[in-house]
Amino acid sequence: MTSAGGPVGAGSRAEVLRRVREALGGARGPRPPVPRRYARRLTDAEAGTRADVLALFTERVADNRAAVRHVSADELGTAVAAALWGREARQIVVPADLPFGWLAELDGVRALADAPAVDIGTLAAVDAAVTGCAVAVAQTGTIVLDGGRAQGRRALTLVPGYHLCVVHADQIVGTVPEAVERLDPARPLTWISGPSATHGIEMVRVEGVHGPRHLEVLVVED
Amino acid sequence: MTSAGGPVGAGSRAEVLRRVREALGGARGPRPPVPRRYARRLTDAEAGTRADVLALFTERVADNRAAVRHVSADELGTAVAAALWGREARQIVVPADLPFGWLAELDGVRALADAPAVDIGTLAAVDAAVTGCAVAVAQTGTIVLDGGRAQGRRALTLVPGYHLCVVHADQIVGTVPEAVERLDPARPLTWISGPSATHGIEMVRVEGVHGPRHLEVLVVED
Numbered sequence: 001m002t003s004a005g006g007p008v009g010a011g012s013r014a015e016v017l018r019r020v021r022e023a024l025g026g027a028r029g030p031r032p033p034v035p036r037r038y039a040r041r042l043t044d045a046e047a048g049t050r051a052d053v054l055a056l057f058t059e060r061v062a063d064n065r066a067a068v069r070h071v072s073a074d075e076l077g078t079a080v081a082a083a084l085w086g087r088e089a090r091q092i093v094v095p096a097d098l099p100f101g102w103l104a105e106l107d108g109v110r111a112l113a114d115a116p117a118v119d120i121g122t123l124a125a126v127d128a129a130v131t132g133c134a135v136a137v138a139q140t141g142t143i144v145l146d147g148g149r150a151q152g153r154r155a156l157t158l159v160p161g162y163h164l165c166v167v168h169a170d171q172i173v174g175t176v177p178e179a180v181e182r183l184d185p186a187r188p189l190t191w192i193s194g195p196s197a198t199h200g201i202e203m204v205r206v207e208g209v210h211g212p213r214h215l216e217v218l219v220v221e222d
Numbered sequence: 223m224t225s226a227g228g229p230v231g232a233g234s235r236a237e238v239l240r241r242v243r244e245a246l247g248g249a250r251g252p253r254p255p256v257p258r259r260y261a262r263r264l265t266d267a268e269a270g271t272r273a274d275v276l277a278l279f280t281e282r283v284a285d286n287r288a289a290v291r292h293v294s295a296d297e298l299g300t301a302v303a304a305a306l307w308g309r310e311a312r313q314i315v316v317p318a319d320l321p322f323g324w325l326a327e328l329d330g331v332r333a334l335a336d337a338p339a340v341d342i343g344t345l346a347a348v349d350a351a352v353t354g355c356a357v358a359v360a361q362t363g364t365i366v367l368d369g370g371r372a373q374g375r376r377a378l379t380l381v382p383g384y385h386l387c388v389v390h391a392d393q394i395v396g397t398v399p400e401a402v403e404r405l406d407p408a409r410p411l412t413w414i415s416g417p418s419a420t421h422g423i424e425m426v427r428v429e430g431v432h433g434p435r436h437l438e439v440l441v442v443e444d
Contacts, residue, residue: 073337074337074338077335077337094322095322095323096321096322096323096326097321097322097323098321098322098323099318099319099320099321099322100316100317100318100319100320100321100322100324100325100333100335101317101318101319101320101335101337102322103322104318104333104334104335111322111326112326113299113322113323113326115295115296115299115323116296
């Protein structure tokens with residue numbers, strides 16, 4: 001964001017925040033009650049059991065035009081390798097704290113750890129990014145990244161054209177409110193519902209403009 | 223452990239524990255005070271600053287006949303690779319949750335993730351194990367593993383002949399009491415003060431009998 005005089009600096013930001021706080025006045029007091037009559041949990045008709053929740057997530061991820069596969073923890077290394085081979089990936093980038101086991105079966109694929117941070121040119125040139133996630137939502141087939149463990153910085157999953165995301169079954173909740181309960185609003189959250197797509201120009205769907213064109217999800221059932 | 227009639231089963235164990243609990247009687251009541259007049263912190267003369275604590279740890283690890291090197295977080299991948307090349311390691315084993323970045327610079331070294339668990343023959347045949355640790359003690363040059371993140375099961379660091387251990391500077395405390403404060407007594411703890419050595423027969427020092435013959439420590443200063 002820029003102003004006429006150049007980029008908005010720390011001083012301007014502080015001033016804006018000061019005015020917001022001033023306008024809010026008593027915002028530091030007790031918060032007024034928020035009506036929460038919206039659906040906060042899945043109904044039994046939607047998903048009565050954990051297996052139903054996982055099945056719903058799988059269905060909705062597929063509806064979002066992402067590929068999705070279920071694997072056991074022991075199969076994960078092989079499944080990651082197979083997914084990358086399937087896309088003929090030669091070079092990938094991963095968060096430095098990605099568990100080694102996820103990449104243990106790679107053969108003929110070069111993985112770059114993003115520490116020190118790879119430059120943007122390299123990021124644009126790699127074939128894929130592999131990450132974990134913070135939480136996933138069955139009802140919407142959404143995956144949320146918060147920059148925590150095995151997720152890396154935002155650019156990692158927004159620049160490469162293919163994002164392979166590992167979701168552990170216990171990270172999948174039913175609804176968006178349940179996901180929000182698990183998340184820290186102070187962290188940088190990326191909500192991913194299928195591959196990147198926009199209808200911004202003439203209502204024509206164009207994929208891969210603001211993020212990966214291809215999203216693949218591996219659900220690990222432990 | 224075996225008894226005359228075969229292995230001690232769950233039934234015998236429960237019976238032994240029952241008798242111990244019975245004998246302890248009021249052990250579930252408030253605990254009697256434990257005198258703690260021993261030294262619980264390093265004195266200023268031993269280490270006045272954090273830098274002194276790290277220097278003391280380094281000195282004591284070296285006294286324990288282990289190799290020790292300080293690296294920055296950005297250098298860690300290269301340092302791990304260099305240490306393994308230095309020992310001509312061709313095949314290593316690591317916990318499946320070891321951060322990928324630690325192994326990102328390996329070239330010509332095959333890393334096996336211990337998930338599913340590698341068999342004991344393979345474990346005996348690999349050239350090295352690479353792990354993290356739970357906490358480390360400056361005063362004694364000791365590293366403690368608790369089976370938590372990046373540490374794996376016990377056999378992983380007891381069977382291979384060479385253990386390369388990554389210690390983050392913030393994991394180093396001054397004294398054993400400080401280490402105990404950070405540890406969970408219910409976890410399987412392995413206390414490592416240098417390479418494995420025994421004087422059990424004729425007081426002759428023999429290395430590598432009960433664990434790795436070689437220990438190398440990389441201290442990561444973030």
